[in-house]
Every structure is written in C-alpha cells, then in structure tokens.
Amino acid sequence: xxxxxxxxxxxxxxxxxxxxxxxxxxxxxxxxxxxxxxxxxxxxxxxxxxxxxxxxxxxxxxxxxxxxxxxxxxxxxxxxxxxxxxxxxxxxxxxxxxxxxx
Amino acid sequence: xxxxxxxxxxxxxxxxxxxxxxxxxxxxxxxxxxxxxxxxxxxxxxxxxxxxxxxxxxxxxxxxxxxxxxxxxxxxxxxxxxxxxxxxxxxxxxxxxxxxxxxxxxxxxxxxxxxxxxxxxxxxxxxxxxxxxxxxxxxxxxxxxxxxxx
Numbered sequence: 001x002x003x004x005x006x007x008x009x010x011x012x013x014x015x016x017x018x019x020x021x022x023x024x025x026x027x028x029x030x031x032x033x034x035x036x037x038x039x040x041x042x043x044x045x046x047x048x049x050x051x052x053x054x055x056x057x058x059x060x061x062x063x064x065x066x067x068x069x070x071x072x073x074x075x076x077x078x079x080x081x082x083x084x085x086x087x088x089x090x091x092x093x094x095x096x097x098x099x100x101x102x
Numbered sequence: 103x104x105x106x107x108x109x110x111x112x113x114x115x116x117x118x119x120x121x122x123x124x125x126x127x128x129x130x131x132x133x134x135x136x137x138x139x140x141x142x143x144x145x146x147x148x149x150x151x152x153x154x155x156x157x158x159x160x161x162x163x164x165x166x167x168x169x170x171x172x173x174x175x176x177x178x179x180x181x182x183x184x185x186x187x188x189x190x191x192x193x194x195x196x197x198x199x200x201x202x203x204x205x206x207x208x209x210x211x212x213x214x215x216x217x218x219x220x221x222x223x224x225x226x227x228x229x230x231x232x233x234x235x236x237x238x239x240x241x242x243x244x245x246x247x248x249x250x251x252x
Contacts, residue, residue, distance in 0.1 A: 027131075028125055029124065029125035029126070029130070029132075030123070030124035030125050031164075031166065031167075031212050032208060032209065032212060033124075034121075034123065034124060035191075036148045036149075036191065036193050037193075039209060040205075040206040040209035040210075041209070055123075057123065057124060058209075058212060059125070060166075060212075062125075062130075062131070062132070062133060062160075063133075063160065064133075064160035064162060071160075071162035073160070073162065075212070080123040091162070091163075091214050093162040093163045093214070
C-alpha cells in the first residue's frame with residue numbers, strides 16, 4: 001500500500017475520457033469498502049483526506065472498454081460522507097499474448 | 103460451484119441488497135447476461151445478504167462481487183480450493199487459500215498488482231477445470247475400505 005497522496009491519472013485518449021465520463025455520471029459500483037470490508041488503504045486515506053474508515057470505498061466503472069488492445073476500467077477511492085472522489089486510475093489489462101506497447 | 107444469471111438489473115434486488123453508497127440501486131444495470139453460467143470463485147455473507155465473486159461480462163483480471171438474488175445455483179458442489187473464515191464482525195467469507203493468507207489479497211488484486219493477478223489467474227484456471235465427479239457412495243466406501251485394510 002502506498003503512503004502518500006496519489007494524483008488523479010488523466011485519460012490518455014478520447015475513449016478513456018468517455019469511459020471516465022460515463023463512470024462519473026453514475027455508471028460505477030463499489031469493488032470493496034464500507035463497514036464490512038474495510039480497505040487496506042483506509043488508514044492512509046483517512047490520514048490524508050479525513051472521514052471515517054467505514055465510509056471509504058474503492059469504486060470501478062461498470063463499463064469496460066477495449067482501447068488500443070487493452071481492457072480498460074476506471075477505479076477511484078470515494079468517501080460517501082464527505083463526498084470526495086480521489087486517486088483516479090485507469091486499469092489497463094492487456095491480453096497475455098499481446099504486446100504491451102500498443 | 104456454478105450459478106446462472108436470472109436477472110441483471112437492480113429492479114430485481116430485494117431491499118436488503120439496495121445500498122446506494124456502494125452503487126446498488128434499483129436502477130443499476132450489472133454486467134451480466136441472463137441465462138449465462140458463471141463459476142463462483144469466492145462468496146461472502148454479510149447481514150443476511152450473499153455475494154458471489156464471479157468473472158462477469160467485463161472481466162479483465164479480478165472477480166467482482168454480485169448479489170445472489172441475480173442468480174440461481176446450477177451446480178452446488180463446492181470447490182476443493184475453498185477455505186472458510188468467519189470474522190468477529192459476523193462477516194462470513196469463503197474463498198481460495200491465498201485470499202486469506204494475505205489479508206490484503208483482494209485489495210492488491212483489484213489494484214492490479216502483478217503477483218496477485220498471477221495467483222488469481224492460476225486459481226481461475228484450476229477452478230474452471232475442476233473435476234467434481236465422484237464415484238457412487240458404495241464404490242467410494244468400498245475403495246476406501248480396501249485401502250485401509252491393506
């Protein structure tokens with residue numbers, strides 16, 4: 001787990017931008033977090049941004065696009081009480097057989 | 103264990119599964135195909151709700167939890183790779199060994215850490231190919247007794 005704040009990652013292209021817009025418009029869901037499934041990163045998140053541990057969630061886009069050969073989702077951390085969305089990351093998963101520098 | 107999708111929208115969810123902070127609303131459309139079968143890699147029970155971890159229609163490298171009322175069980179035989187953990191807060195988790203060996207396994211897996219992604223890849227391959235066929239009870243016990251008496 002990382003110690004400091006992680007800046008938001010920017011979309012690399014238009015499809016990633018559209019994926020992000022779609023997710024931020026509400027097409028997103030919790031992967032993990034809340035009172036029954038506390039995040040491993042929660043101490044860091046609370047120290048950096050505040051809120052209670054049980055209010056932090058790891059969120060993913062419900063959609064996933066295939067972009068330049070990679071299967072792409074957007075993830076971020078979200079605090080449901082203080083309404084913060086932070087540390088946005090694009091998760092690009094390449095097929096095992098495909099080169100990763102497409 | 104295998105399940106078949108029978109619904110894929112929040113409209114089919116009982117009230118106890120509706121949890122807007124986690125995104126589960128009556129309006130949600132999940133990445134599931136009605137009629138499709140999915141292998142269950144882990145499951146958890148929390149306050150009367152059951153969640154299956156499956157590789158849904160947008161699977162890329164980690165299984166995602168999905169609410170049990172979206173499915174019917176089509177194969178109720180459980181995996182030999184599963185372990186069981188009941189936490190002090192009442193959370194019941196059934197999953198493969200590595201999930202519990204490292205308390206942050208799923209966290210790291212969803213963060214796309216290479217080692218955890220590779221582990222799940224292997225577990226998935228094994229569980230997808232798992233052979234559940236057992237000999238009939240009489241044949242099995244006879245074989246056991248032969249082994250024991252030798």
